[in-house]
Every structure is written in structure tokens, then in C-alpha cells.
Amino acid sequence: MEGNDQIQARLEKRAKLLEQGIDPYGGRFDVHETIAVARANPTPERDVRLAGRLMSHRDMGKSMFADLKDSSGRIQLYIQKKVLNDEQFELFKHFVDLGDVIGVTGKLFVTHAGELTVRVETFTVLSKAIRPLPKEHFGIKDTETRLRQRYLDLWLNDKSRETFLLRSKIVSEIRKYLDGRGFVEVETPMMQPLAGGAAAEPFQTHHNALDLDLFLRVAPELYLKRLLVGGYEKVYEINRNFRNEGISRRHNPEFTMLEVYQAYGDFETMMELVQGMIVTVAENVFDQLTVKRYDGTEIDLTPPWRRITYREIVEERIGKEWFTLSPGDRKLRATQMGVEFPPDAPDYEVTNAIFEKTIEPTLMNPTFVTHLPAELVVLAKPNKQDAGIVDVFELIINGQEIAPAYSELNDPVVQRSRLLEQAAGHAEKLDEDFLTALEHGMPPAGGMGIGIDRLVMMLTGAESIRDVILFPLLRPQA
């Protein structure tokens, strides 16, 4: 290992510990309680047995203070020469460094300054760190280091560690909510012969033994619908989707999607479900329905959430006359508003560009935007009164689409023609296996997809998707 003076010093300490017959990488150490539990039971002179990482120390000569941190919290250690023997004290003083993982036993007491502290009686080196950990006060702020060496970020930045704990709790509450309503969690293929269920660029891979080209899935939708055909009435899957597209503050090539299907329901069933689910999650995880965003503004999750049709919200924001304009005038207006679109964009795409660029980003509180134009959604049921729109909603919170939901299209003949249209006539791109399943009869159903990463962003006030994905994709370091 190359190294600076600090690495050299630590390597020497490691070697000297070994020479003295002390294993600097320890072994099983039965921790009696977490630091948080120890702090919650501060009876003076109570025996404790704790383990964690040494985060700071203050050497006073014949005694020293140090801070021990585990996943639950931190506690101060007091190491005294007269309590340990001379040899052990010198060992601690000269061979234990910031960042080392150690186990300690001792008794609780409260210092003059009022801080609960462990008077250390014995300690064990459980893992000697060869690389220095920055002193916690300065932390680790460099974004690149935080992402590439997430373990440092987690140890040193409480906010980061808390966000990922919250993510776990959120996902766990979602499962609880759905399980409690009779939904069955399933897992469907992530490697698919055809990447269907969403208009997105897939990753490609290859199975050698079958000599088969495969795609990483862009959505589980078509498989979950096969399960509806198979008699599952309430199913969901929480798993990764992969899309071979750009990376941004809101996009990671692999992201976690929740998809839910309920037979005999429709998009309004999903509306109630998602509202109930997010409200319950917020209450159970955060104890409140107000979320503070990174910019200080607040999101109010109090139900019932606003419902408005796509047409109405466009008219509300852009002007009642919008849909009476000629397609040419609409393009002109859109361009004047600084919204870009391909020159040959069809009419509905111009309107949708307006919606996505100027309306969606302003919707902070939960809003169900319903009944999008049929052209935008190929897997949804047409509205019975107006075949030009479909029975769907997009739930917008935090200026981002959190969940689209549909009354799922279950007419196999219509579905085939819509998919064929979308594939621009390329029949070989149709998922015949899926269409065959539909031809066997899929019950009418409500279906919904929720981007878990974005939901977590919204609920934790995170500014970037990288703040809620432990190991977001980065270019390898040069």
C-alpha cells in the first residue's frame, strides 16, 4: 500500500499489535446493547458493553476522552490510567486511532459537564483502520467522495445515514400497508426477451447457454398483468427497473419501482390506494403530514388530494382558449413560452411539453391529474364518454411525477392495435406472449406504478436522487 504518513503510522501500529500477540481485527464481540439503549438507561455505575467506531479523542495525559459511535448514536468514553493498567492505557493511547472499531466494557457515569460517559475498564481492538477517517467535525463534504465512498458519508454525515434509514422504513411501511390489504408481493423477470411496459431505452445483455439476447426490464407491468390473467387479484412488486438513459438529479439508470395491480378495480381504486398509502407512510414514519423541502418550502399531504383533469389544468394554467387554438398557433404559443419540442411533434405532444415543462414542476402539493390524451398512454382503457382520453391519473407531488395509474386496458384486440401503433408497425416488437395472455381474458383492473426513489426524495426533502440511492451509478474513476 502506497501511502502518506498517516497510513504508514497506522500500518506500523497494526504490525506492533500483531507482534504483541494482539489481533487488530478481533472477532466476535457480544455487544450487550446499542449506544442509544445505553444512553436511555443512564443509571450511574451501571455496567455496559458497547462497540463502535472511535470518532474523536481528547488526550489529557494520564487520562483521555473519546467518542464512540455506532449506528444508533454516540457516547463519550473516559479512559484513565488508574482504571486500566499502565500497559493497557499506553496501548490505547498509542495504538488506537480515530476510525478504529473497538469494543469496550466499563461503567456509566456523568461528567462535571453533565455528559453521560463510560469509564472504560477494558477495550478490544476489533478493526484497525489503516486509512485515516477525517475528524467528524469537518466531515466529508466532497460530493464525489460521498458517492464513491458512501461508507464514509454514512459514518460521518448523520443526515445521510438517517435518510437511508428512513428509506428502509418507508419501503417497509409500504409493504405493511399493501400486505395488510391483501396484496401479494411477487417477483417477475428482470431479464426479459422483450423490454415492454414502458417507452424507454433498455440495457441489453446476453445469456450464453441459451445464446439468447435479453433486455434488463424497463418495467414489470406486462408480467404482472399475466398474473392478473392467472388469477392473482391483488399483486405488487417492489424491484429495480433499468433504463438506458441520461443521468440527472432525478434519474438513475437503475431505480426502484413499486407496481400494484388490483383486479376488478380501476384508476380511481388506485387513487384511494395511493393516497391512503402515502398518508399512512408519512404518519407512521414521520408522525406528520407536512414535509419540509430542501428549499424551506413545505408540502402538505393532508387528504383529500386535489383532482383535476389534464385538460382542466392546462386551461387553468395556460388559458381557456388553449384547446381552441389551431395546432399551428399552439406551437407558436408554446415556443413563445420557451417550451421546446421536435418540429414535427404531433399536437398532443406540444400540449404535453407545456404540461411537463411549465405545469408539473409547479405542483408541490399532491395533485391527481386525470384523463390524459389516449396517445400518451398505450396501456390504459379509453374513457367511455370520450375515446380521445384514457382513464388514468398522474400523481404529481414535489413537482415530480410520483405515480401514474390506469384503468388497465384489457381488450386484447384494442391492446394489440395500440401496441402496434406505438411500435410504428414493427410487429416483431410486439410481446406476443403478453397479448396471448390478454386473449385468455384479463379482468378489468386498476394498476399503478410508484417511483420509490422519488417518493423517498419527496418524503425526506432530498434534493437529488443520489441522496436516496446508496450507490448511484458514476463513471469509474480515471
Added chain:
RNA sequence: GAGUCGGUAGCUCAGCUGGUAGAGCAACGGCCUUUUAAGCCGUGGGUCCUGGGUUCAAAUCCCAGCCGACUCACCA
């Protein structure tokens, strides 16, 4: 993929009207038995992202590249 900004010691940062690299913490040695960003004395530590160029002289100016952040595009 395009534009803008950034990359200096282990960490956090200063230095960038060009004059040959600094601070605090961390490390190392010493003092100190209730400190908590402990304190005091001393020592060492740098491919200033990489490669070119301009110049007597480049961390600093110019060009190219690498990596990251942000914005845009693709998309959720």
C-alpha cells in the same frame, strides 16, 4: 450528448492582478487525570486532477483530456 461551474496535504479550505504552496484539524514527539471543534510546545507531510502550450518564471494565463456538480436533451 451540449453548456456552465468546480478538482490544492488524510479532511475542511485559503492562495488564482504569474514570482516557485499555506492554515485549522488529523499524523508524529513532548506536557497535562472531567475534556467535548479540549489546550500548550515542537516536527514531518503536496504529481496544486492529467497532458500540452505561453513565459525568465504557471496552482494561477491558454488549449486538450479525465472526474464530479448543476442546467438542457432522452426519460420516471
